[in-house]
Every structure is written in C-alpha cells, then in structure tokens.
Amino acid sequence: KEAQKEDSEIWTIVENLNKQVEFCLDDYICLVEFAYNNSWHASIKCAPFEMLYGRKCRAPICWDQVRERVIEGPEMIEVTNAKVAVAKEKLKEARTRQKSYADKHRRALEFQT
Incomplete structure (x- = not known):
C-alpha cells in the first residue's frame, strides 16, 4: 500500500x-x-529567414538600423523564387552528402532463422 501511495503522489x-x-x-x-x-x-x-529575405532578421534590439526598401511587386516574386531555388539546391547537396556518408558506412545484415 505504501508503494501505491508513493506512485500516486508521483503521478500527481x-x-x-x-x-x-x-x-x-x-x-x-x-x-x-x-x-x-x-x-x-x-x-x-x-538561417531560414536570411535565406528567404536575403538579410538577417531585425530583432527589436537592432530596429534602429532600418534601410530603404528597394524591392516591390513582381520583382519581389522573382527574387523570392530565386532564393527558393537556391535553398532547394543547397538542400539537395546536403541530402547527397548525407546519402554518401550513409552509403559508406552501410553494411549487409545477415539474420539466422
């Protein structure tokens, strides 16, 4: 009973x-x-933010470092698409590098039945 009481207290x-x-x-x-x-x-x-927007995120600490906006409308879409393409390429490179590493260390497993 003492053990059950302690268990109950712990779960509480x-x-x-x-x-x-x-x-x-x-x-x-x-x-x-x-x-x-x-x-x-x-x-x-x-950083994902930097990849998408091409600059570091302005945290509240650095809000005084505001620059002039230069990208608007269709240009913004083109720039964003280009950055997404770069991100996809870097992810593809990372995936290839990781696969290569895994393939080097892969070994055949044998099971006894």
Missing part, C-alpha cells in the same frame, strides 16, 4: 508539471519559432 506531481509546461509553452512558442527561423541551419548554410 507529474500531471501538475505537465499542466504548467503546457501553460508556459503557449507563452513562449512565438519565441521558439523566432529562434528557429533565425538560427543557422547546416543544410542551407544560413
């Missing part, structure tokens, strides 16, 4: 922690997304 604590984590996650999910989009990714060799 775990449930309470889970509720707190869910509550906190809602508050910080936008910060997690911001961090992901502005972190360097090995496959594309830059």
